Amino acid sequence: MAISASPISSSLHINVNSRISSSSPVLPLFNVSSKSIIRQSNIIICSQKSGGGLTSEDKQALFERYGLDPKQFLSETSPKSRRKKEVKQTGREKRVPEEEAKPPRMTHRLLQVLGGKAKRKKLLSPKGMDVRPMMEVVKGSAFDILQAAGGCPASLRPGCWLDLYSGTGSVGIEAISRGCSEVHFVEMDPWVVSNVLQPNLESTGFLDVSVIHTASVENFLEQAEQFVGRHRTFDFISVTPPYMEVDYGILMDQISKSALVGENTFIVVEYPLRTNMMDSCGCLIKIADRRFGRTHLAIYGPKWAQKKRVRKATLNSSRSLTKSLQAEGEQ
Numbered sequence: 274m275a276i277s278a279s280p281i282s283s284s285l286h287i288n289v290n291s292r293i294s295s296s297s298p299v300l301p302l303f304n305v306s307s308k309s310i311i312r313q314s315n316i317i318i319c320s321q322k323s324g325g326g327l328t329s330e331d332k333q334a335l336f337e338r339y340g341l342d343p344k345q346f347l348s349e350t351s352p353k354s355r356r357k358k359e360v361k362q363t364g365r366e367k368r369v370p371e372e373e374a375k376p377p378r379m380t381h382r383l384l385q386v387l388g389g390k391a392k393r394k395k396l397l398s399p400k401g402m403d404v405r406p407m408m409e410v411v412k413g414s415a416f417d418i419l420q421a422a423g424g425c426p427a428s429l430r431p432g433c434w435l436d437l438y439s440g441t442g443s444v445g446i447e448a449i450s451r452g453c454s455e456v457h458f459v460e461m462d463p464w465v466v467s468n469v470l471q472p473n474l475e476s477t478g479f480l481d482v483s484v485i486h487t488a489s490v491e492n493f494l495e496q497a498e499q500f501v502g503r504h505r506t507f508d509f510i511s512v513t514p515p516y517m518e519v520d521y522g523i524l525m526d527q528i529s530k531s532a533l534v535g536e537n538t539f540i541v542v543e544y545p546l547r548t549n550m551m552d553s554c555g556c557l558i559k560i561a562d563r564r565f566g567r568t569h570l571a572i573y574g575p576k577w578a579q580k581k582r583v584r585k586a587t588l589n590s591s592r593s594l595t596k597s598l599q600a601e602g603e604q
Contacts, residue, residue, distance in 0.1 A: 380469060384443050387413050389428065389450030391477045396443055397469045404440040404465060407513050407543055411565050412444060415541050415572065416451060418561050419509065422539065422578040428452040432508025435533060437490050442470045444511045449479045453509065456482065457501065461489040494531050506535035516545040529555035540573040
């Protein structure tokens, strides 16, 4: 490394005023001025790649000695140099594993409407386990209980249905087919909405009486006024979430505190085995709890619905007792 500096330079300027009058015996005037001494220094640093060169610490000390910022001249190793160093040390380049291409999502027609004006109509559902529709035996039992509790075994009493975690929309479509006047579907997967739910509503002819909300259930419940308006309650609410992705305690607590639940609302909840479901949901009580293998079905409703079910069960038992006594008397 070589360092060179320019010498100190100074100048003296003498100005002679030669305009002298001939009649004046005055000597010529001299103006002497000197510029201030200016010290200019230029530092030239030459470096060469050799095994015996200065270390980075020596270079930094040298720059600081002459009042220079070492960061302007000493830069870190570039990413390309680091990459070459890694390849040299390991002997091979690190290969980033490529993401496996996901197969396209497909649909098939395995579901059907069980009752009402759209009975036996086939419904689309996604292949695989991305969406798990309610089993037909569970769905049929749920609607039988609701129709009996509402006092009309042949059909549902007219009202509005809220289908949470709707997926294929089979529960809400069943509700329209059996007498509901309007259904709100809440599904967060846009692909399911456009390729499954909406085609099912179009094929059954229920698109005009349906409202689709592409949002998560949590956001829908928190912002219910923005979605359905203020002071809006539903007559029926179905809750069929993916078993392993929700906390039923938190979910049911959020539903019970929601303004969407009224005093005469019926709530249908599908839940897995070994899940503790509360006996009430807000002002509603549990009027039914059935088991279908590893799937359970709980239905919450107003107190008058439970009394009606108890009265009907008592009447049926008394009729069966009367028939048995008559049969014994005839014998």
